[in-house]
Amino acid sequence: MNILAIETSCDETAVALLEASGTDESATFKILGNALLSQIEIHKQYGGVFPALAKRAHAENLTPLLHAALKEAGMLTEAPQDISEETRAKVSEILAREPGLTDAFLLFLSTTKHADIDAIAVTHGPGLEPALWVGVNFARALSVAWDIPIVPINHMEGHFLASLASCQGDTLTVESVKLPVLGLLISGGHTELDLMKDWLSYELLGATRDDAVGEAFDKVARMMDLPYPGGPQISKLAERDRETQRENPFILPRPMLESNDYDFSFSGIKTSVLYKIKEKGTLTDIEKEQMAREFEDAVSEVLWKKASRALDESGAKMLIIGGGVAANKHIQRLFTDMIARDHPEVTLHIPSRDLTTDNALMIGLAGFYRARRKEFKKDVTANGNLHLA
Ligand code: KG4
Numbered sequence: 001m002n003i004l005a006i007e008t009s010c011d012e013t014a015v016a017l018l019e020a021s022g023t024d025e026s027a028t029f030k031i032l033g034n035a036l037l038s039q040i041e042i043h044k045q046y047g048g049v050f051p052a053l054a055k056r057a058h059a060e061n062l063t064p065l066l067h068a069a070l071k072e073a074g075m076l077t078e079a080p081q082d083i084s085e086e087t088r089a090k091v092s093e094i095l096a097r098e099p100g101l102t103d104a105f106l107l108f109l110s111t112t113k114h115a116d117i118d119a120i121a122v123t124h125g126p127g128l129e130p131a132l133w134v135g136v137n138f139a140r141a142l143s144v145a146w147d148i149p150i151v152p153i154n155h156m157e158g159h160f161l162a163s164l165a166s167c168q169g170d171t172l173t174v175e176s177v178k179l180p181v182l183g184l185l186i187s188g189g190h191t192e193l194d195l196m197k198d199w200l201s202y203e204l205l206g207a208t209r210d211d212a213v214g215e216a217f218d219k220v221a222r223m224m225d226l227p228y229p230g231g232p233q234i235s236k237l238a239e240r241d242r243e244t245q246r247e248n249p250f251i252l253p254r255p256m257l258e259s260n261d262y263d264f265s266f267s268g269i270k271t272s273v274l275y276k277i278k279e280k281g282t283l284t285d286i287e288k289e290q291m292a293r294e295f296e297d298a299v300s301e302v303l304w305k306k307a308s309r310a311l312d313e314s315g316a317k318m319l320i321i322g323g324g325v326a327a328n329k330h331i332q333r334l335f336t337d338m339i340a341r342d343h344p345e346v347t348l349h350i351p352s353r354d355l356t357t358d359n360a361l362m363i364g365l366a367g368f369y370r371a372r373r374k375e376f377k378k379d380v381t382a383n384g385n386l387h388l389a
């Protein structure tokens with residue numbers, strides 16, 4: 001099954017083509033094309049993602065990315081095409097609220113032959129709603145023009161399933177999954193613990209009540225005048241401090257450790273950093289490294305304690321960590337050590353970096369399982385607050 005996947009939920013525009021085969025128990029995904037444009041440079045100056053600019057950039061990027069992904073896959077045939085008035089009208093209507101996209105897409109259609117695609121998988125939530133709509137409408141327009149069915153995909157399910165995958169060269173494999181699987185999904189937009197009890201059936205155990213982990217990393221980085229995205233910057237400074245084994249003068253809270261649930265809260269840690277910086281005036285380079293380390297320690301400890309308790313109480317046999325923050329070295333180390341010590345019966349799986357951050361591969365992966373179930377939908381809508389269920 002050839003799947004075209006589209007992801008526009010945040011600040012990455014991504015289009016991928018996957019050739020998927022197999023079953024729920026054992027599936028293989030050959031990456032035929034994988035095109036991605038990050039908007040980091042656009043949002044840098046705002047210290048976070050600016051929705052209106054994200055929407056515009058997605059609209060500009062989608063057609064060239066589709067072209068690039070098809071080309072990489074060897075599935076691009078450029079030749080003049082007749083487009084019926086009816087198709088032209090429908091496409092224009094669907095893309096009416098995405099400025100600039102209609103002309104670019106109609107030009108693409110009039111110069112590109114229909115490619116051999118069985119399903120379009122598109123992220124319909126959660127995320128920034130205006131950004132999601134661009135991807136959804138693009139998928140709808142392509143669906144009408146090339147007569148390909150759409151499977152709407154939950155972005156978090158994409159992270160979850162991608163975290164179960166192993167990558168070898170240009171092939172992803174999902175097999176030997178031991179249910180139930182506990183997923184800790186940590187990114188710039190989300191922090192949640194989900195339990196996959198049966199295949200593709202989830203229970204949300206807990207989530208952040210305020211900032212997402214990645215968002216807290218980004219905000220703390222901004223307080224310390226570090227560039228966006230702040231996660232990797234904080235991590236770099238913290239690693240430097242770890243090498244020195246210095247005493248740390250900063251102590252930050254570990255919020256909600258004792259609360260009898262799986263929810264998180266990170267805004268208190270962030271505010272505490274702000275007060276400490278205000279107290280000091282400015283931080284020296286060494287103090288920045290120490291603060292980064294204490295912040296990383298506090299966050300990791302809370303994440304681990306909650307995940308550990310969820311493992312105890314759910315009887316999960318696997319633990320996966322997905323989302324951009326899963327790339328954090330200290331979190332990876334802590335989880336690896338603690339699983340070996342406290343839960344040796346649990347298999348920990350942390351996907352490679354390419355699979356943890358936002359991309360369209362993960363949407364294609366989820367698309368395969370949903371398309372196998374024929375979960376096709378005509379009137380797909382975007383929902384910024386979509387939950388896993
Ligand atoms: O999953 P992702 O690419 O996008 C979404 O937010 O959905 O995650 C991006 C987030 C950013 O907040 C970034 O600062 C954080 O992941 N991040 C990290 C690291 N690498 C990326 N946070 C901590 N340590 C890292 N090494």
Ligand code: ZN
Nearest residue numbers: 187323357358
């Ligand atoms: Zn994400």
